[in-house]
Amino acid sequence: ETGVTQTPRHLVMGMTNKKSLKCEQHLGHNAMYWYKQSAKKPLELMFVYNFKEQTENNSVPSRFSPECPNSSHLFLHLHTLQPEDSALYLCASSQPQWGGATDTQYFGPGTRLTVL
């Protein structure tokens, strides 16, 4: 496997279910991200992790719970979701830069989530 992989690629769940999305990066990076892409809305940053520590939470509801056990893996645990949470969830990784330079983010293919 190369790059950034995400599983599952498609997920259908009821509002009372608990499920998890998985992301794995094979690029040796130390930063990982979750984004949400809803229909007719721009891609939105949800969470950022640097060296396994959460450094950004973009006011995401608590029914989304991220976990980063190591620099290569990132999970998004889902619980009691709403139909409006249906979206494409994208994972990305990057190597943190120093001195004000911008990280180049590499994206996975996404998980298409449908909440019934």
Place this chain on the structure above:
Amino acid sequence: KQEVTQIPAALSVPEGENLVLNCSFTDSAIYNLQWFRQDPGKGLTSLLLIQSSQREQTSGRLNASLDKSSGRSTLYIAASQPGDSATYLCAVGQGAQKLVFGQGTRLTINP
């Protein structure tokens, strides 16, 4: 709050034409601006990155310009091909790791 707008939302042109995609942003205090391509089922691929101090970047048939003072960027695609069909996303860098995206332009190149 930074807002990024892309016009048009969709564009369909015959193969071989040159075309321009537009991106505008409300806050000129940016680190950089990136153009991405999104193909169904394949995530995002970075095409060009323009630093805030630069005016343009070129890669093959693609040329991106940046006018920070007016809050605008354009992506120029020369001699379009059917393989260029995809959604093109503009993203403004607000920090080392924070990107603010536009909604994208869905481009279709007809053979």
